[in-house]
Amino acid sequence: MLLVSVVALNFSIGTTAYGQSAQAPASDPTNAGKAVFSKANCVGCHKWHGNGGGGYGGDALSLRKTELTRDQIIEIVGCGRPGTGMPFFMRGAYDEVKCHGMNRQDAGAQMPPEGGTFLRPKDIEAVADYVIAHIKGAGEPTYAECVTFFSSTSRVCDVYKTQAQKPDDAPASTGKGQ
Numbered sequence: 214m215l216l217v218s219v220v221a222l223n224f225s226i227g228t229t230a231y232g233q234s235a236q237a238p239a240s241d242p243t244n245a246g247k248a249v250f251s252k253a254n255c256v257g258c259h260k261w262h263g264n265g266g267g268g269y270g271g272d273a274l275s276l277r278k279t280e281l282t283r284d285q286i287i288e289i290v291g292c293g294r295p296g297t298g299m300p301f302f303m304r305g306a307y308d309e310v311k312c313h314g315m316n317r318q319d320a321g322a323q324m325p326p327e328g329g330t331f332l333r334p335k336d337i338e339a340v341a342d343y344v345i346a347h348i349k350g351a352g353e354p355t356y357a358e359c360v361t362f363f364s365s366t367s368r369v370c371d372v373y374k375t376q377a378q379k380p381d382d383a384p385a386s387t388g389k390g391q
């Protein structure tokens with residue numbers, strides 16, 4: 214009896230240790246960046262999937278189709294893009310720190326809007342890592358991806374479910390698919 218419980222104990226310790234080591238790599242290092250993507254309202258303009266579309270900042274470019282590198286994304290998030298609706302998120306941009314070689318005067322009418330929140334350099338890097346890991350080059354958004362993003366079977370995702378169930382060659386019912 215004693216022997217059995219010792220064996221059982223060893224077994225469960227072994228299982229726990231194994232479970233932990235198996236989970237460590239599975240916890241996504243880009244979760245912090247995902248939080249920034251929502252908190253800084255990148256989702257407001259680029260949408261959860263990053264494909265963008267019409268928003269209050271104008272037509273946000275698709276981050277899925279972006280060809281920018283990590284460094285370029287960091288620069289765009291920190292400094293925004295002059296002459297467009299892409300805001301800057303770095304405190305002191307164009308004032309204490311020149312952006313794209315410009316201060317506020319140089320930028321003039323091209324001065325991009327200020328983001329709704331300022332991000333620390335670490336958060337800007339984190340959101341760039343998230344874009345690189347989960348959005349850039351990701352193809353069309355899927356139902357599974359949507360459910361992962363919202364961590365629930367949000368009704369927002371239902372639209373992707375329907376699409377996934379359509380045969381690939383089915384004619385688009387609205388005529389304005391894309």
Ligand code: HEC
Nearest residue numbers: 253254255258270271272273274279280286289297298299
């Ligand atoms: C107010 C709307 C708005 C918000 C908020 C916003 N963006 Fe943008 N973003 C835009 C627009 C509009 C463009 C397109 C600029 C252009 O026409 O070149 C853009 C462009 C970009 C680009 C350049 C893509 C490329 O391929 O050139 C990146 C990267 C980007 N946004 C990332 C982000 C991230 C990350 C956040 C959140 C920290 C964010 N954006 C928040 C509107 C927004």
